[in-house]
Amino acid sequence: MCKFTNFFIISIAGFNFIFLFFLINIDLSKIPFIHNLGYLPLYIIYLISTNILVNNIFNNTSLAYKTYHYVLYNFHLIISNRLAIYALLMIQILFMKIMFNSPFFLPTIISGLLITVLVYYLDYVNKLQNFKRQMIVINSILSLIVLLILAIDNHLFAIELQSFKEALINISILFTVCLFMELCKSIYRKQREKNIHILIKNKLLVLPHSYLLLICLSLLLLLKDNEFLQMIHVELVFLIFFLNLFALKHRVFIYFSFESLRQFLFYLKNINYNFKSLLLGNIRMFLFIISPHFIVCITYFILTDKFTVISLFIAVIIFDVIVGLLLTLIYPTNMLIKDKIKLVQNSYIHKSTSLIVGIVITFIIQKIIHNYGGINLLFNLEISTSMQMTLLYLIIGFLLFTVLISVYLIFIWSNGFLEKLSMDNFKVEERE
Amino acid sequence: MFVVENLSYKANNKLILKNINFELKENSITSIVGPNGAGKTTLIEVMAGVKGKLTGTTRKYRVVYINPDMLILNFLTAKEYIDMIINLNNVEKAEYEESFSIFESLHINDFWDTRIEFLSLGQKQKLMLLVGVLSKPDILLFDEPFNALDINAYHQAIKIFSLFKEKFSIFFSTHELDGLSEVCDKIIYIQNGAIKKQLTKENGDLKDDNEFIQLFRG
Numbered sequence: 001m002c003k004f005t006n007f008f009i010i011s012i013a014g015f016n017f018i019f020l021f022f023l024i025n026i027d028l029s030k031i032p033f034i035h036n037l038g039y040l041p042l043y044i045i046y047l048i049s050t051n052i053l054v055n056n057i058f059n060n061t062s063l064a065y066k067t068y069h070y071v072l073y074n075f076h077l078i079i080s081n082r083l084a085i086y087a088l089l090m091i092q093i094l095f096m097k098i099m100f101n102s103p104f105f106l107p108t109i110i111s112g113l114l115i116t117v118l119v120y121y122l123d124y125v126n127k128l129q130n131f132k133r134q135m136i137v138i139n140s141i142l143s144l145i146v147l148l149i150l151a152i153d154n155h156l157f158a159i160e161l162q163s164f165k166e167a168l169i170n171i172s173i174l175f176t177v178c179l180f181m182e183l184c185k186s187i188y189r190k191q192r193e194k195n196i197h198i199l200i201k202n203k204l205l206v207l208p209h210s211y212l213l214l215i216c217l218s219l220l221l222l223l224k225d226n227e228f229l230q231m232i233h234v235e236l237v238f239l240i241f242f243l244n245l246f247a248l249k250h251r252v253f254i255y256f257s258f259e260s261l262r263q264f265l266f267y268l269k270n271i272n273y274n275f276k277s278l279l280l281g282n283i284r285m286f287l288f289i290i291s292p293h294f295i296v297c298i299t300y301f302i303l304t305d306k307f308t309v310i311s312l313f314i315a316v317i318i319f320d321v322i323v324g325l326l327l328t329l330i331y332p333t334n335m336l337i338k339d340k341i342k343l344v345q346n347s348y349i350h351k352s353t354s355l356i357v358g359i360v361i362t363f364i365i366q367k368i369i370h371n372y373g374g375i376n377l378l379f380n381l382e383i384s385t386s387m388q389m390t391l392l393y394l395i396i397g398f399l400l401f402t403v404l405i406s407v408y409l410i411f412i413w414s415n416g417f418l419e420k421l422s423m424d425n426f427k428v429e430e431r432e
Numbered sequence: 433m434f435v436v437e438n439l440s441y442k443a444n445n446k447l448i449l450k451n452i453n454f455e456l457k458e459n460s461i462t463s464i465v466g467p468n469g470a471g472k473t474t475l476i477e478v479m480a481g482v483k484g485k486l487t488g489t490t491r492k493y494r495v496v497y498i499n500p501d502m503l504i505l506n507f508l509t510a511k512e513y514i515d516m517i518i519n520l521n522n523v524e525k526a527e528y529e530e531s532f533s534i535f536e537s538l539h540i541n542d543f544w545d546t547r548i549e550f551l552s553l554g555q556k557q558k559l560m561l562l563v564g565v566l567s568k569p570d571i572l573l574f575d576e577p578f579n580a581l582d583i584n585a586y587h588q589a590i591k592i593f594s595l596f597k598e599k600f601s602i603f604f605s606t607h608e609l610d611g612l613s614e615v616c617d618k619i620i621y622i623q624n625g626a627i628k629k630q631l632t633k634e635n636g637d638l639k640d641d642n643e644f645i646q647l648f649r650g
Contacts, residue, residue: 263501266482270496271521271567422483 171218181292238360323352437488450626466622472605496569506549553580574604
């Protein structure tokens with residue numbers, strides 16, 4: 001290493017130290033330019049720089065220590081990215097100083113707490129490789145919260161402070177419920193079941209939770225004074241949940257298909273494995289995977305005093321699962337080619353969810369038309385009207401009917417599946 | 433007795449197996465040998481119900497076919513995989529411990545906590561042998577079980593086969609001919625999808641390896 005390089009490194013280190021001292025001690029609020037600038041441009045700079053730095057840190061760090069303890073991993077992370085970490089620290093200090101007396105201080109604290117909780121949580125599930133992804137998620141949540149505060153600060157939404165506090169408490173309840181469910185999932189993951197699919201689905205159980213639902217519900221809670229959103233918020237929760245479910249199905253159903261077991265299927269056939277129980281185990285497992293999502297939604301309904309909607313919501317979820325199963329049984333996938341499985345699953349498994357999403361969108365549209373176009377309301381999920389009860393009875397009746405057909409089809413399927421299971425079919429389809 | 437009668441199998445309009453007839457006695461070891469493309473793997477797969485239709489079996493046996501391709505759950509460690517097999521087959525703890533102690537000679541412990549995706553082919557073969565034993569078969573079918581095993585592991589595996597013969601019958605294909613006459617009760621020589629010769633210990637045809645090695649030359 002030449003003398004110039006040494007000098008350069010020492011200079012940078014010295015400058016960084018002086019800059020840190022300067023940042024801590026100077027009263028930035030007295031500088032008129034910063035004082036008059038307003039929060040929005042500053043916050044945009046803050047978000048962009050934080051995101052770039054966080055991405056940079058995690059992209060350039062080898063995960064050599066990931067199998068060791070997280071403290072070692074974090075040390076490695078900090079030392080190998082010291083300049084980026086230092087810059088991140090500078091930005092945090094700068095913004096804390098500027099925004100100490102503003103609502104921006106709150107998101108900074110929240111971000112710090114979330115990261116701490118996350119590090120411990122990730123250590124628990126031993127999934128440090130998800131860290132980068134989770135950091136980006138935290139940044140996104142933070143962005144949303146701060147942008148919302150900005151919107152409130154600029155009187156874009158007329159929200160009173162009292163209702164804002166209530167909303168924040170409700171949001172924290174939602175997050176706590178979600179974290180609790182994630183913890184339950186982690187504990188469940190550690191248990192062994194006789195179901196062979198549990199081993200594949202262990203992978204699914206550590207999939208990071210989708211924050212889309214939580215963020216949307218938090219926004220709805222914060223904007224509960226908004227008349228328009230208040231009018232359609234129940235339908236919106238249904239819509240968000242089932243759109244989320246749609247995405248989840250697309251993501252996980254390859255793991256639920258028997259064909260994904262490929263050659264291992266023949267072993268199961270040899271040892272006379274009970275495929276019927278595997279099918280029912282799949283349904284249980286899927287319900288377990290979606291449980292944090294629907295429990296968060298139910299918590300939302302409880303927090304917003306919409307108790308009458310809960311039974312309907314649960315009925316619709318069961319309806320979705322049963323109809324999804326029924327459609328899969330009607331169109332069984334007896335081929336072993338991965339692309340074809342995807343094709344069949346996309347065509348049939350998602351149909352039940354698409355149907356529900358379609359119905360909910362119709363509800364929302366007819367409500368808007370009713371409100372602004374003066375046309376009479378036909379359906380309403382929110383109020384316990386006779387129409388809603390009729391809808392509930394209709395769903396329950398249809399559910400009973402589909403359960404009976406499903407039981408019959410499971411019986412036919414479990415016998416036929418083993419008979420059809422032959423490498424000859426596989427080879428024929430491969431040629432096609 | 434497991435009897436295969438008049439078994440033929442066709443794929444792509446080509447006759448792969450031609451009128452196969454043989455029987456497997458209980459608690460016996462049978463090996464099928466022959467040149468590449470003779471139909472050994474296809475015969476095992478038909479016997480396992482993986483393809484075609486088996487003809488001639490009079491009694492329903494628990495036939496278990498083992499091959500390394502079934503290790504698709506490669507994110508599991510060897511131990512987790514065996515735990516799953518134990519659960520699937522309701523294997524008693526004592527039974528498992530007894531089997532595992534026999535397999536220690538194959539140094540299974542060396543890769544016990546390694547994920548399957550990082551195992552070598554030889555290690556996978558050793559793991560599959562243990563899977564076969566724990567699957568409570570009446571007849572254990574194995575396509576080339578000694579493939580990729582080193583010489584010591586090969587001899588240990590042969591010893592293990594002899595030990596487990598008391599519990600179930602074993603039928604395997606192989607290209608390793610050294611010491612086969614010692615361990616096998618029957619050796620079937622197959623060529624172009626048809627059985628050319630069956631040598632049995634019972635009839636005194638299997639005194640040493642030369643008895644069937646000359647079939648390859650011949």
